[in-house]
Amino acid sequence: MHRITSSKAIHGIHSSASILHGSRSRLFSQSRTVVVTRAPLSTRSFCSCSYIACAQDSGLPPNNSTNEGDVPVDGWERTIDGLPDYTAEPRGRAKGVEWKLRAKGRNFVDFCRIKVSGGQGGDGCVSFHREKFVAFGQPNGGNGGRGGNVIFEASSNETSLQHIPHTAAAPRGVHGKGSLMHGHAGKDLIIKIPMGTIIREVPSPEKEKTPGEEEEDDPFHKSLQLGELEAKEREMSKRWVLYPRMTNSLTTLPEGKVNYFEEAQAWVAEEDRIVEARRAAMNKKPLLLDVNEHTEDGTTFLVARGGGGGYGNPHFLTTQNRAPKYATRGREGQTRWLTLELKTIADAGLVGLPNAGKSTFLQAVSNAHPAIAPYPFTTLNPYIGTVDYPDSYQVKVADIPGLIRGAHRNIGLGHSFLRHVERSKVLVYVIDIAAEFGVKRQVKGVDDWSPEEEYQENDSELENKEELPTQDQQHSKSDSEYSQPFEDWKTLLAELEAYQPGLTRRPSMIIANKADVTEVAPKNFQLFEKLVQEEWVKRRAAASSSSSSPSADFDIKIVPVSAKYKKNIVKVTSILREIVEAEKAKEDAAFKRKEQREQQEEEEASVLKATRRNILHNPHKSEE
Ligand SMILES: Nc1nc2c(ncn2[C@@H]2O[C@H](COP(=O)(O)OP(=O)(O)OP(=O)(O)O)[C@@H](O)[C@H]2O)c(=O)[nH]1
Numbered sequence: 001m002h003r004i005t006s007s008k009a010i011h012g013i014h015s016s017a018s019i020l021h022g023s024r025s026r027l028f029s030q031s032r033t034v035v036v037t038r039a040p041l042s043t044r045s046f047c048s049c050s051y052i053a054c055a056q057d058s059g060l061p062p063n064n065s066t067n068e069g070d071v072p073v074d075g076w077e078r079t080i081d082g083l084p085d086y087t088a089e090p091r092g093r094a095k096g097v098e099w100k101l102r103a104k105g106r107n108f109v110d111f112c113r114i115k116v117s118g119g120q121g122g123d124g125c126v127s128f129h130r131e132k133f134v135a136f137g138q139p140n141g142g143n144g145g146r147g148g149n150v151i152f153e154a155s156s157n158e159t160s161l162q163h164i165p166h167t168a169a170a171p172r173g174v175h176g177k178g179s180l181m182h183g184h185a186g187k188d189l190i191i192k193i194p195m196g197t198i199i200r201e202v203p204s205p206e207k208e209k210t211p212g213e214e215e216e217d218d219p220f221h222k223s224l225q226l227g228e229l230e231a232k233e234r235e236m237s238k239r240w241v242l243y244p245r246m247t248n249s250l251t252t253l254p255e256g257k258v259n260y261f262e263e264a265q266a267w268v269a270e271e272d273r274i275v276e277a278r279r280a281a282m283n284k285k286p287l288l289l290d291v292n293e294h295t296e297d298g299t300t301f302l303v304a305r306g307g308g309g310g311y312g313n314p315h316f317l318t319t320q321n322r323a324p325k326y327a328t329r330g331r332e333g334q335t336r337w338l339t340l341e342l343k344t345i346a347d348a349g350l351v352g353l354p355n356a357g358k359s360t361f362l363q364a365v366s367n368a369h370p371a372i373a374p375y376p377f378t379t380l381n382p383y384i385g386t387v388d389y390p391d392s393y394q395v396k397v398a399d400i401p402g403l404i405r406g407a408h409r410n411i412g413l414g415h416s417f418l419r420h421v422e423r424s425k426v427l428v429y430v431i432d433i434a435a436e437f438g439v440k441r442q443v444k445g446v447d448d449w450s451p452e453e454e455y456q457e458n459d460s461e462l463e464n465k466e467e468l469p470t471q472d473q474q475h476s477k478s479d480s481e482y483s484q485p486f487e488d489w490k491t492l493l494a495e496l497e498a499y500q501p502g503l504t505r506r507p508s509m510i511i512a513n514k515a516d517v518t519e520v521a522p523k524n525f526q527l528f529e530k531l532v533q534e535e536w537v538k539r540r541a542a543a544s545s546s547s548s549s550p551s552a553d554f555d556i557k558i559v560p561v562s563a564k565y566k567k568n569i570v571k572v573t574s575i576l577r578e579i580v581e582a583e584k585a586k587e588d589a590a591f592k593r594k595e596q597r598e599q600q601e602e603e604e605a606s607v608l609k610a611t612r613r614n615i616l617h618n619p620h621k622s623e624e
């Protein structure tokens, strides 16, 4: 359905024609609004209508279908009760959601692989000074420039890894030229990466063949059988730039004549050996970088070095050899295979089931405007908002897509988003306190999944079965002792624990959202609070008895809130600030302690080094 609006009354034919015309119109999804602006009089014609499509504001009230028979804004047909009918064929925006659901969140790129290669160095040049009346001019070939480096730059403006290419190769250095013209260095390739990225070096997925090797395997090339001299020349040309007719130097020279080229080869081989040893020492450990909250914006990380430039022929000039007819080629740049993983950095992460009101809460407390709608999986990418306090203090809050039972097994939007919870200092559980027992909350494409079957399949995780009660178990409880919000909270805890053990012991608080639904919320809240406190005491006791795991040594606070009508928001934000500040102070103290320890270790190492050096240089003095 296209709803067409325009600033002036437009002729019906214009609107319908402009939508039908051209392939662009096909790009508009059904639930989008097409604004047709009127063209100037002189150019007003069928084709001159320019149109702008703007995405439908997703924050519209739930049932805003305009006329009878229209599809509501969320794209789902309604049942007789007015609830979205997920069994019907989705339309418009709902289709988009379904597509994203099928993609399991892969459209938001927070993990990628990249092959980075530094540029090859430019070749040196073999050249001699030529001038009228100057016989036998001196060698004047320039050196090649070094290859460009591949550099990662931490940037707070980047939010995803979408722009990261599969391969990134820095340009090579420019070759040297005659008249001692050295080549330019290759430009560094700078790739911006978002804060919160973890860079890991991984082994090369394929064994790359050198061009020579490829040819050797090829039967056609095998049959060609190069002559000995040709083969030698070819081998030489990989490392050396040879002057024309230099082949003489490659063969054995007559007796009494010194082969200076052999001498030069020995020097270069020695230098190659040193460079290789240095590279090997540097690359002993695979690269591991963490662009965390302590990293400043604009910090750079060199991930692949460019190769050094080749030497021009003056480099090989000696008192004996006055006309060296060879120069070296540039070195290969460094090649690495890396994985980049983005874990959103925020002070607090909103964790909740779909439709709990996480985005509504974020909008109520911060300057963010996330999509809000009355159907599950409205939020498909993590979204960060900043809560501003009157004294300019700021807390970053991340709205994370809804988790459902089995999220850690890639159900729903999958576990791809659980990694974004990992870096939040504080967890804020957003619970729909108006959720009623027995009202099954349908989630398209998820309801057909049976947790029991999954758990039976995998014995090793049977202990989680206890955490996730089956539907029958839930129904066996009497209504008075059963609390849907409490079950929801336990589902969240189980999912987080299954994803990363110990995650739930992070400082946390609970927001009992939708407290404005007065028919059910007050009764639900009382029971919920009681059950949560009982459960929390149990968990604390269990954690403190097991020495291996640190206990969640804090009281969990539960605040009733109405995010939609902005009730109790100040109370929540002040509690949130308290928790975040306490956690930050703890982290800063730990970071300072770590820094001090490292500094101390460095000082001790340098003192030890100096003492050793003293003993080596003045052995007698130390004996005295
Ligand atoms: N009555 C009431 N409705 C609310 C409140 N907060 C959110 N809602 C409604 O609940 C629905 C879902 O809200 P969202 O903020 O999109 O929920 P969400 O948790 O972000 O959902 P996902 O992004 O799908 O995970 C919307 O229709 C909101 O208007 C509240 O405090 N009271």
Ligand SMILES: [Mg+2]
Residues within 6 Å of the ligand: 358, 359, 360, 370, 371, 372, 378, 379, 399
């Ligand atoms: Mg949301």
